[in-house]
Amino acid sequence: MLTFLLQPLRSPFRKLLARWVDLRLVEPDPQTLGLHPDITTLYVLPHAALSDSLLLEAFCARHNLPPPDARLHLASQPLKACVPLPRPGRRLWGRLPPAPAPFAGLIDDLEQFPGQDVQLVPVSVFWGRAPGKTFGFWKLLAADDWRLTGRMRRLLSVLVNGKDVEFHLGAPLSLRELYDGRSPELTSRKVSRLMRVHFRRVRTRVLGPDLSHRNTLIEGVVASPEIQRTIEECAAALGQSPQRMRRRARRYGREIASNMSYPVLRFLAQLLHRLWNQLYAGVQVNGLERAKALAGDHTLVYVPCHRSHIDYLLLSYVLYREGLMPPHIAAGRNLDMPVVGPLLRRGGAFFMRRSFKDNRLYSAVFNEYLHRLLSRGHPVEYFVEGGRSRTGRMLTPRPGMLAMTLRSYLRGTHRELAFVPVYIGYEKVLESSSYLRELQGGAKKKESPFDLIRVLGQLRQPFGQVTVNVGEPLRLGEFLDGCIPHWRQAEHGTRPPWMTRAVPELGRELSRRINAAAALNAVNLTALVLLATPHRAVEASLLKTQMAMLVELQRLHPGGAQLSLPEGTPDEWLNETHTLGFIERRDQALGELILANSEQATLLTWYRNNVLQLFALPALVAFAFRNNVRFDRDTLHDLLAPAWPLIDHELSVSLPGEFRQALDNTLDNLVHLGLLRHDNGTWRRPPSHDADSERLSLLGRLIQPSLERGYLLLAALLRYPSGSLTREALEEHSRQLAERLTLLSGLNAPEFFDRRLFSGLLDTLEKEGWLWREAQHLCFDKALEAAQLRGRVLFDPVLRHRLRQIALQ
Template sequence: MAWRSFLTNLLHTPLRRLLAAWVELRLIEPEPEQLAIDRHLPTLYVLAHPALSDVLLLENLCDRHGLPSPRSRLDVGQRPLRACLALPAAKRRFGRRSSPTPPFTPLIDHLAAHPEDQIQLVPISVFWGRAPGKRFGLWKLLAADSWPFTGRLRRALAVIVNGKNVELHFGAPLRLSELLDTRPSAITNRKVARLLRVHFRRLRTRVLGPDLSHRRTLIDGVVTSPTVKQAIAEVASAQGRSEARIEKRAWRYGREIASDMSYPVLRFMDRLLEHLWNRLYDGVEVQGLAQVKALAGAHTLVYVPCHRSHIDYLLLSYVLYREGLMPPHVAAGRNLDMPLIGGLLRRGGAFFMRRSFKDNRLYGAVFNEYLHRLLSRGHPLEYFIEGGRSRSGRMLAPRPGMLAMSLRSHARTSLPGTSGSGRGLVFVPLYIGYEKVLESGSYLKELKGLRKRKESPLSVLRVLGQLRQPFGRVAVNIGEPLHLDAFLDRHTPQWRSQRALSRPPWLTRAVPRLGTELAQRINAAAALNAVNLVALVLLATPHRAIEARLLARQLRLLVTLQRRLPGAPHVSLPEGEPEDWIARAADLGFIERRDQALGELVLADAAQASLLSWYRNNVLHLFALAGLTAFAFHYNARLRLAELHDLVAPSWPILCRELFLAPSASLEAALHAMLETLADEGLLESWRDAWQRPRGQLEANECLQLLGRLIQPTLERGFLLLTTLLRRPSGTLSREALIEQSRQLAERLALLSGLEAPEFFDVRLFDGLVESLQSEGWLWQEQQCLHYGQSLERAARQASTLFDPALRQRLLQITEAR
């Protein structure tokens, strides 16, 4: 035995050195320093399958980080056991699959005889490249690490080809003694192996994703599915054409839709995007990804980010790939399926959809079936519930299409006996926050009325021309995941009994609730940064100019409010001090700093102010309650808590709906906490049983006014709409007429007051206000006209005391003149 060990070491030493010189570990998870290994206990490393390259790689890593050596031997039983072993692979003999006996029996017998001893098992997974498993493909046959275990030749090629793209994942250490019971050691042996195999399978699913069919095979399965076959027959009958001709059209739709994820393209995109981010941004900060990794192996994930830029889906796929997660299949608009760019996106995982296909029965059936097959097989998905990019910077109202299709697919998948039953679907909300977005200039033009420019390869070249500009940092924040089964059980418990229906009645109630919940969770993970903080303060000034000293104080106040009373649970705050944030905004070109004899001033011209409004709107919801509380003291010097509550209570639900905020459990308790916080910051003071503006403190009063002006445009927009509505008797205005008259009134008021904010009279915001009033029961529609009651009139009269009397008089004059 000694000579065999000597020969093994003689062979392994040069191979280890060669491997150390060639291989680069792109990802080690978790970092060895964070691994919860007790270095004083005997340690057994367990590999998913036998591979010399994995053993040598692990030996190098353990030596480098001072971990227990895999070359050591555990003194158990009559023969010492190596500290690194692999689960034996199943073999086929005479057409039958045999499962070899797991190798843990000596350890189990030793612990049974010596219960005072401890042995820890550490699962090790090594990935040489990360190819999504496909049943066909030259690359899979040659070198890529995919779902089927590799042979010796393929593994040697994998080491050569993928030596610079290797991942090593440590599992949580497992105390073997905790798994022992009174049952025979053979049963415990199989139990330990089963636990380890489940861990390896889930991790492999998380990193590689489920097995992929070849694109042609997948499309063939879609077209020949019963639902698409039925649609083909119906369309052929309705149009008087042969089914064969309609089937060809279905094939064409399938090719138009389906992605063709390719591992070489994923690697190319990874290198390309790494270079792009280094040129564009100062860094990408990711927060909350640990909870996604914990879910990825056993659940089907649907990523639902906010949509602010074309960069969003590239950025998210890059982040997930870099962090050891399988990049999702991304739903992209058909407008992006253009020459060169479309093919690259398709091989990176994008599948393309038309903007609307409700009138195309066949296309809808093909798309629904394709989406169902992705979800039922457990592939991670990504789509934007807003439908398109937000030109105003706000969270847009969720569109029902993809959510409804996902819910129908989940209902089909969860039927007993189906292949996907038992695998939960989890929505992962994400907030992507930019210090400077690539499309800000085009958004500004579109808000001013110019038509959206059609995407083309030339537009990509125009973007590349901006690479020399600074774009700051990017934040990717993971919100609270939403488990779909639990959500449906809570809101529509009848879904389980009706899930076999193709169009179940609970769907019309569940989809809007789901969209609102996801939008709230996205907003709850917002990222505060230097630009949106400066925008919040500077745009609250009357003339877009402020003293640098006062700006710094107000910035510090906003961050303090978020620390003490966070507007959302997963918000991230910027590093550094207010002076650093001001300098950052200036470096990115959003503000001008001007030295004066009496102190530095910070200013923004009209163009800068219009751009800053987009960034302010990203995070305005975080300060809705603080702004509403402060605004109540603009024209009310002193208020009791009950008076404040009565004053703002009608407006608060409307604000929550417009800004996608989760309403407080108790508005009165939230207001009391906010009053105390503002008093601690010196912006209010307590007087007997009431609260009032601080007397004789000009700067504190100015800070309170700036805080209140954050929410002032939103409140004034609602007041404009109510003024327009209540000037006419109930039942005399249609919804469309109310929205258009309110928009015209807002536009006129903005021009008269010199307000450079096109979004102030954005028709979509007025449409959302009407919908919110209807949802809250203030308005209802009969015979195409809107009706209201005395309760709305009383609430409007009470809320009018919040506003400047001069504004009320001007609105009265404009509406009377109309």
């Protein structure tokens, strides 16, 4: 009756709604749906809502899609081209009769007319999820969530949230293909079930699982069998009462648990939207469709690189704006500061201590809390590096959170778990001044609430663009199938021995996938070229030519499968880098020069290291020709293959195939760019007076620091007999040698002699079998000496002599 009375008002209501509503997000682009113009279209809504159907009519008219208010006349009975799924209802005196199957009549028609079909298009509409220009009680009251929406609440939602509507269209489904020859009623129920699954996945992707009250979640953690058993054992071991240990467990739970709030998420999204527009010239997002494809039926664990304190804020903002539920974020307890901590906690942050392996109860509570998040399907985010990278390169992944995630997965989760690697690339980070101080050898500064005031003071400075690239997701089950073939035979709730091998492998693979999604930008391109020059000075024309060559090299054979390249021209890139304050430009009679002072050069190393992995193999090949005129393929392969694992470990490089195949492709690309000449199976470098020779030399110098560190470490090791040095002594001695080399070279580059780099080199040498330990001393055989001797041909005599002299100190 109500529908009949409102029918004459549909047209004015639709026009009014079309004027009032702004669609903030439409996904996907309507033109990419692939609707067949000769097939009848039927739109399906998750529930009956006049506002949704009117909005759909206005939307289809605007985008020239088949009208949802038309009538389908396939056979005997007409049917409106937009139908809601039936939903069981109740009344005071009992249940309503079952709703009729909405697709049965259409299936009857398809049986009578074999040449016809119907394409079903599911449509999901979300009112008020996104942040708008206003913020208040009524806006929050009317926003979409997991609760059912009544007529008055929907009316309020339309009035309050009309400027913040998300529109999600599903891929068309053929009704004829879904019909399996059984009765129309059974097929109708099957189609309804498929539609409900689709709508549930979309709703889960957009809103996430329903949030439990924080106190309820903490009490559930403490009451779990695992925590109760740990409480009893800790009480017995420490001689304390179980009640006291239980109170301590609750205190740990309150210290850890987030308190995610939809109103705070909306508030933060609005606040961050203004902040990003003030700080950056733009936020570019690439590859997010990879996460969206999994969000409906996978538990997502986002693993971004960690370059800035705003990484987690930026990623949560991007996910929220793009129609995905922001994750629960593992944050260091040092960020649980006054003012900042409570806000982050309500935005989804849960806090963890830097180390808790000596506190069994805390460890158990944290593990149980993480397991409950993952098992319920909540998206989670953490940084596998542990802390921010002070050198700009990817740090060696820490095993803690990865091991806890893997143990939770073995205990059992309702959905498959997938890691989503994310690369966040900045043209200029907010922490530039603190990174410069630390790169120059200064101590790390402890975070403080006053850092917010310092950030506000920088809002008028230019920070360029920021890019968020989503890499190739890693499904944990598939990864374990390839890494540990028999992992499914492990007993649930146990820590199988193979985890010791699986966790580091998982960390390395995630690091490679993060780096494979790197973003080349104006600043790191300038850094790659300028820092390869002997005195941090270069002709502007050569700098622009070399930057264009590096970009073209990535187009020919990218060093990362999901990397992004900068838009614009080398002139624009140079202007951008100068505007951000990273270089000096000096006019000279013979042409413009580009220079970097000591502080600029030191800071540029951080940005160079962000993307150095993309050019690792081309640079290694170019370096081999620095002291050698020509090579055939086999000789070059035998020379470079032993060094590649060391470079791979340091830079987390992702090769598309085997090393030999990648080497062949690199040689072909360098020939195409004119940097090498190819004659009868032999590659040779250009003549020294040729401009291409200088370009090849600049490319080779990108990898020189890594090779120099390896040379110094091996020279220091081989000075003594096998079994003479401990690992710690060799690491420290190598660090001192590298520091001496930078001082003698007149460079201010403490990142060159970072001890962790030498530790990584030793890890790789042990993994590859070149080194082994006996009684805590490093042992080797003649094979290592022979390999080091062969590798000497990579270095020219002057550089080799200098490195040897330093190594003899």
